Amino acid sequence: MKLPIYLDNNATTQLDHRVFEVMTPFFLENYGNAASKSHAFGWKAEEAVDYAREQIATLIGANEKEIIFTSGATESNNLAIKGVYEMYAAKGNHFITVSTEHKAVLDACKHLEKLGAEITYLQVGGDGLIKVEQIEEAIKSNTVLVSVMYGNNELGVIQPIREIGKLCNSKGVLFHTDATQTVGKIHVDVLADNIDLMSFTAHKMYGPKGVGALYVRRKNPRVKVTAQMDGGGHERGMRSGTLNVTGIVGFGKACELARLEMESEAKRLSQLRDKLENALLKLEESYVNGSSEHRLPHTTNISFKYVEGEGLMMGIKDIAVSSGSACTSASLEPSYVLKNLGLDDELAHSSLRFGLGRFTTEEEIDYTIDCVTEAVNKLRDMSPLWEMFKEGIDLKSVQWSEH
Amino acid sequence: MAYSDKVVDHYTNPRNIGTLDKSSKTVGTGLVGAPECGDVMRLQIQVNDVTGMIEDAKFKTFGCGSAIASSSLATEWLKGKTIDQALEIDNMDIVEELALPPVKIHCSVLAEDAIRSAINDYRIKQGLEPLVAEKSHH
Numbered sequence: 001m002k003l004p005i006y007l008d009n010n011a012t013t014q015l016d017h018r019v020f021e022v023m024t025p026f027f028l029e030n031y032g033n034a035a036s037k038s039h040a041f042g043w044k045a046e047e048a049v050d051y052a053r054e055q056i057a058t059l060i061g062a063n064e065k066e067i068i069f070t071s072g073a074t075e076s077n078n079l080a081i082k083g084v085y086e087m088y089a090a091k092g093n094h095f096i097t098v099s100t101e102h103k104a105v106l107d108a109c110k111h112l113e114k115l116g117a118e119i120t121y122l123q124v125g126g127d128g129l130i131k132v133e134q135i136e137e138a139i140k141s142n143t144v145l146v147s148v149m150y151g152n153n154e155l156g157v158i159q160p161i162r163e164i165g166k167l168c169n170s171k172g173v174l175f176h177t178d179a180t181q182t183v184g185k186i187h188v189d190v191l192a193d194n195i196d197l198m199s200f201t202a203h204k205m206y207g208p209k210g211v212g213a214l215y216v217r218r219k220n221p222r223v224k225v226t227a228q229m230d231g232g233g234h235e236r237g238m239r240s241g242t243l244n245v246t247g248i249v250g251f252g253k254a255c256e257l258a259r260l261e262m263e264s265e266a267k268r269l270s271q272l273r274d275k276l277e278n279a280l281l282k283l284e285e286s287y288v289n290g291s292s293e294h295r296l297p298h299t300t301n302i303s304f305k306y307v308e309g310e311g312l313m314m315g316i317k318d319i320a321v322s323s324g325s326a327c328t329s330a331s332l333e334p335s336y337v338l339k340n341l342g343l344d345d346e347l348a349h350s351s352l353r354f355g356l357g358r359f360t361t362e363e364e365i366d367y368t369i370d371c372v373t374e375a376v377n378k379l380r381d382m383s384p385l386w387e388m389f390k391e392g393i394d395l396k397s398v399q400w401s402e403h
Numbered sequence: 404m405a406y407s408d409k410v411v412d413h414y415t416n417p418r419n420i421g422t423l424d425k426s427s428k429t430v431g432t433g434l435v436g437a438p439e440c441g442d443v444m445r446l447q448i449q450v451n452d453v454t455g456m457i458e459d460a461k462f463k464t465f466g467c468g469s470a471i472a473s474s475s476l477a478t479e480w481l482k483g484k485t486i487d488q489a490l491e492i493d494n495m496d497i498v499e500e501l502a503l504p505p506v507k508i509h510c511s512v513l514a515e516d517a518i519r520s521a522i523n524d525y526r527i528k529q530g531l532e533p534l535v536a537e538k539s540h541h
Contacts, residue, residue: 306465307465308441308442308465308466308467308470309441310441310467310468311414311465311466311467311468311470311471314406314411314414314467314468315414334441344438344439345438345439345440345441346438346439346441349438349439349441381420382417382420382462382463382464382471383443383463383464383465384434384443384444384445384463384464384465385438385443385465386465387422387463395438398434400436400437400438400439400443401434401435401436401437401516401520
């Protein structure tokens with residue numbers, strides 16, 4: 001087993017060798033511009049892009065013409081939200097989204113608020129999930145778009161996308177989903193889910209960084225977004241800029257591999273994840289954050305009460321994970337996603353996110369279990385809060401000093 | 404962000420973890436920070452009431468590596484000092500010794516607060532006036 005162990009696959013994933021292999025000729029030999037229509041270099045590039053477009057579309061049940069290439073999911077989210085706002089200005093200016101969305105969605109919405117949009121931010125329940133009824137109640141005559149993320153990056157919880165899609169369809173409201181963490185991990189079908197716009201990216205599914213896509217529905221209804229990047233009119237006029245051919249080729253291959261291996265891989269990962277989770281939950285006062293029922297197979301987010309997340313990460317330095325604690329940020333604010341579940345700040349500070357991936361082995365999980373258990377016990381031995389808890393002191397009754 | 408060797412050393416081999424009898428008249432206890440801020444330090448001193456010398460110091464800390472290292476270092480420095488000498492420990496000394504980056508300066512501030520708070524607790528137990536105005540931090 002090689003150290004350090006990578007369990008931060010919700011941040012990014014390792015490029016699959018099979019993906020790397022198909023990409024290499026496009027760095028040195030096939031360097032043509034896919035928009036060059038007059039020579040073989042361009043044709044070759046265009047052919048490769050078309051093939052990748054098909055591989056990507058097939059994974060999500062779309063038509064290849066519905067794939068708009070971008071630089072990644074952040075750009076896709078921006079294009080979807082700002083692009084719909086501009087394109088459908090005559091129809092209305094009200095958007096609905098959720099407080100636990102990724103910053104790329106929330107900050108794009110905040111930007112639109114300054115331009116005169118009205119945004120409703122719905123609150124999730126303690127399990128991290130939104131209810132379809134909340135969306136139904138929030139839809140008004142001037143609502144243009146509902147944007148709800150598919151699987152949450154911090155918790156892994158999966159929102160009721162199919163029900164939301166059905167509702168939006170029946171109300172004539174466009175539906176965008178940020179499926180960055182979801183595509184390639186579980187089966188996503190844009191038709192069955194009634195999705196109109198969907199953001200996703202290659203590097204979360206063992207593809208390269210710097211390339212993503214926005215799915216834009218072409219039929220029932222035909223959806224259009226105003227370009228946020230002007231220029232040569234690439235991607236049906238919705239996103240100008242020379243295509244990242246090498247990246248796109250890798251993205252296509254990554255999607256194909258995901259499609260072929262997803263089912264068995266999801267099963268393997270959820271078993272490993274459950275093993276890890278069950279072992280860590282044996283520690284006293286440890287809790288899973290978010291729904292355990294509706295979630296991605298490879299993610300778990302656990303709070304170890306009375307232990308601070310960043311301190312804990314230092315104790316497991318051979319394991320790469322992330323924490324809901326934000327001790328390093330100037331604001332000292334812990335994760336807004338965890339806070340939105342109604343978690344005490346203290347529990348949010350005590351959380352670790354484990355993101356398993358294609359290259360995670362059982363041996364690594366066993367090592368992680370031992371390592372985290374040992375570190376939690378060690379830090380609790382030096383935690384004044386743990387001592388107070390053990391003495392039966394209610395921490396809420398303590399007058400804490402201002403900080 | 405990489406931690407300095409000294410922070411790693413204090414985190415891995417913390418000095419003086421433990422608990423002194425907080426009901427003792429010669430023990431001063433300082434509990435500072437708050438769980439919701441992600442940092443709580445408890446620092447205790449055992450004072451010889453004849454010589455005024457700090458004979459023992461213990462800590463427990465809930466927090467990041469820098470917070471643990473700051474309090475561990477503080478206990479090391481406190482032992483063998485008089486109360487007056489202890490009051491001279493400045494948070495910037497801790498910053499310098501541990502090479503704390505700017506985002507971690509609050510950890511050193513907390514450690515200095517913990518020292519003052521422990522000394523105050525001791526003074527009150529001894530029937531002395533608590534220290535007045537907090538000196539300003541850097």
